[in-house]
Amino acid sequence: MAKVVSFSNQKGGVGKTTSCVNIAAQIANKGKKVLMIDMDPQGNATSGLGLPKSKIKNTIYDVIIGRADIKEAIIKTKFKNLSVIPATIDLAGAELELYDLEEMPVNFTQIALDSIKDEFDYIFIDCPPSLGMLTVKALSISDGVVIPMQCEFYSLEGMSQLLNTVKKIRQLYNPELQIVGILLTMYNGRLTLTGQVVAELRKYYSDLLFKVPISRTVRLSEAPSYGEPICYHDPYCKGSLEYAAVAKELQLRI
Numbered sequence: 001m002a003k004v005v006s007f008s009n010q011k012g013g014v015g016k017t018t019s020c021v022n023i024a025a026q027i028a029n030k031g032k033k034v035l036m037i038d039m040d041p042q043g044n045a046t047s048g049l050g051l052p053k054s055k056i057k058n059t060i061y062d063v064i065i066g067r068a069d070i071k072e073a074i075i076k077t078k079f080k081n082l083s084v085i086p087a088t089i090d091l092a093g094a095e096l097e098l099y100d101l102e103e104m105p106v107n108f109t110q111i112a113l114d115s116i117k118d119e120f121d122y123i124f125i126d127c128p129p130s131l132g133m134l135t136v137k138a139l140s141i142s143d144g145v146v147i148p149m150q151c152e153f154y155s156l157e158g159m160s161q162l163l164n165t166v167k168k169i170r171q172l173y174n175p176e177l178q179i180v181g182i183l184l185t186m187y188n189g190r191l192t193l194t195g196q197v198v199a200e201l202r203k204y205y206s207d208l209l210f211k212v213p214i215s216r217t218v219r220l221s222e223a224p225s226y227g228e229p230i231c232y233h234d235p236y237c238k239g240s241l242e243y244a245a246v247a248k249e250l251q252l253r254i
């Protein structure tokens, strides 16, 4: 049965998509069967895997509103063991529709996910940069959540907000939701501020921090424009080795 892990942080540009795509590809490349679900209307994770628009027939939006069978929305990528359910901009409209759907007795997404869990080892969900209905839905159907964050002052404020959301989701929908870990991204150890933020994080969330932070590197930022996860784009670069270490730790944590 697949473990379902969301990558979430209400802030944009903190490395959610980069982490989701690269960890998914890394674990798949090492032999596990992995499905990545793009839950962000911007569709960055979809394009980061080099999926041509012409290949997309059904998206996660069709699954959420019960219009398509989830099996028809799954696309095999050219990368080993890695499949994806893509997102396109139509998902932006779902945020509002979901408020109505939430009132319905059936949760299409949960039912759909349950029907494919025995086909994968891991299902990773890339969340949008908000704590709206799409994120609530993703967290409600997840076993765990990874929180990517940058080492900035405002990140600390955002963290308590996000942890509150996790608490609420546990109370309302999903008591088992586990925080898999906080992942430091775009890390630059030479900056004083970075050191201060990391010290704060260690004080409050030491158990939650992944051991290896992800450095800020050009290779990681250019890989999506080639439509390639880093473990294919440049397998032995720093960013690739760091994501490999994090992927290993993630599997031990959940």
Ligand code: ADP
Residues within 6 Å of the ligand: 011, 012, 013, 014, 015, 016, 017, 018, 019, 044, 129, 185, 186, 187, 214, 215, 216, 217, 218, 220, 221, 222, 224, 239
């Ligand atoms: P989010 O999904 O949280 O909005 P992204 O993963 O899209 O964040 O990252 C935001 C931007 O930062 C993207 O352009 C991405 O390529 C870049 N980026 C992410 N991680 C790194 C990194 N470790 N080093 C350099 N650039 C990065």
Ligand code: MG
Residues within 6 Å of the ligand: 016, 017, 018, 040, 044, 126, 127
């Ligand atoms: Mg993103």
